[in-house]
Amino acid sequence: MATTSHDNPLRITPAGIELTTSNIAVDSKVPSWDQIEAELQRFEAEERHRLGLVEEELEQYVEEVPKEFTAAQREHTTLLIGGLTLAQDVxxxxxxxxxxxxxxxxxxxxxxxxxxxxxxxxxGQCNPTYFTVGNLVKHLIQLRDQKGMSSEEIIDNYLFLTAGACGPCRFGTYVTEYRKALRDAGFDGFRVLLFQQQGGLKQATGDKPGLDLSPKFFISLLKGIVAGDVLNAVGYRIRPYEVVPGATDRALDECKRLLI
Structure with missing residues (x-):
């Protein structure tokens, strides 16, 4: 272990801190904070070198977010809708x-x-995530295994559009959970587009976008959400008074048929 300089009476070793009194004059003062800090830094550097703890530059992880959807792709691309209630999705x-x-x-x-x-x-996800994320994975696996489509064809011809949010609730991380599950299920690169209260709808920039974010688009989206809320509320009100089993569901299905 290297010794300290004569102007610093401290020496730090793996065994502890030593005060090298042989180098201190009779009228010397207690080591200053600067001397203590300098000795600590010297000791840390020597220990890192001895233990082989070489510092490496770390790169911040940035998630790849595939979200390119251009107007040229609109004709052959199907938007999968999910994540809200069935009435609103329909x-x-x-x-x-x-x-x-x-x-x-x-x-x-x-x-x-x-x-x-x-x-x-x-x-450790919240329970709805397992259902909504798994439902998308299930649909894509059915396209691949039952309809004979390749993963590349599915990625090129489908994308998923859903609602999102920000904040501490795990609902804000749903989109990341979708991408993680899709990647592990063999659909790496599948596009997940998110519309949310803050930030609008995330989509590609550059070429003319596949989603025309015009007033007509958002009004159509809003109508579907509000009408779905109304249908759900009506269903909750009449279901407790149902006399014939299944009558409420049939009435709601008829309402959806008339609306679409």
């Missing part, structure tokens, strides 16, 4: 079809979707 899909988009609402999440969410999602 009505938003109908509204967007009415202004020229190819749309396919996802089915109601079921136990099979939960299994996919558990398999490909992170541990």
């Amino acid at each position: 009505l938003i899909g109908a509204a967007l079809r009415g202004i020229g988009y190819k749309v396919r609402p996802l089915d109601v999440p079921d136990v099979e979707a939960l299994h996919y969410g558990k398999e490909f999602g992170n541990r």
Whole structure:
């Protein structure tokens, strides 16, 4: 271990701190804070060198976010809608079809979707995430395994449009959970577009965008959300008074049929 300089009476070793009194004159003062700090830095540097703890420059992780959707891709791209209630997914899909988009609402999440969410999602998620994320993975796997589409064809011809949020609630991390599960399920690069209260709708820039964020687009989106809320509220009000089993669901289905 190297010795300290004569003007610093401190020496730090693995055994502890030593005061080298042999180098201190009778009228010397207690070591200053600067001397203590200098000795600590010297000791740290020597220990790092001895233990091979070489500092490496670390690069900040940046998630790859595939979200390119241009107007040229609109004709062959189907927007998968999900993440809200079934009524809203169906009505938003109908509204967007009415202004020229190819749309396919996802089915109601079921136990099979939960299994996919558990398999490909992170541990410790809030329960709805397993269902919604797993439901998207389930649909894409069905396209691949049952309809014979390749993963590349699915990535090129489909994208997922859903709601998001910011803040401490885990709802703000749903989009990241979607991408993680899709990547692990073999659909790395699948596009997930997010519309949210703050920041609008995230999409590609550069070429003419595939989503024309015009007043017509947002009014159609808003109509689907509000109409879905109304239908859900009506269902909650009449279901307790249902006499014939299933009558409420049939009435709601008829309402959705008339609206779309």
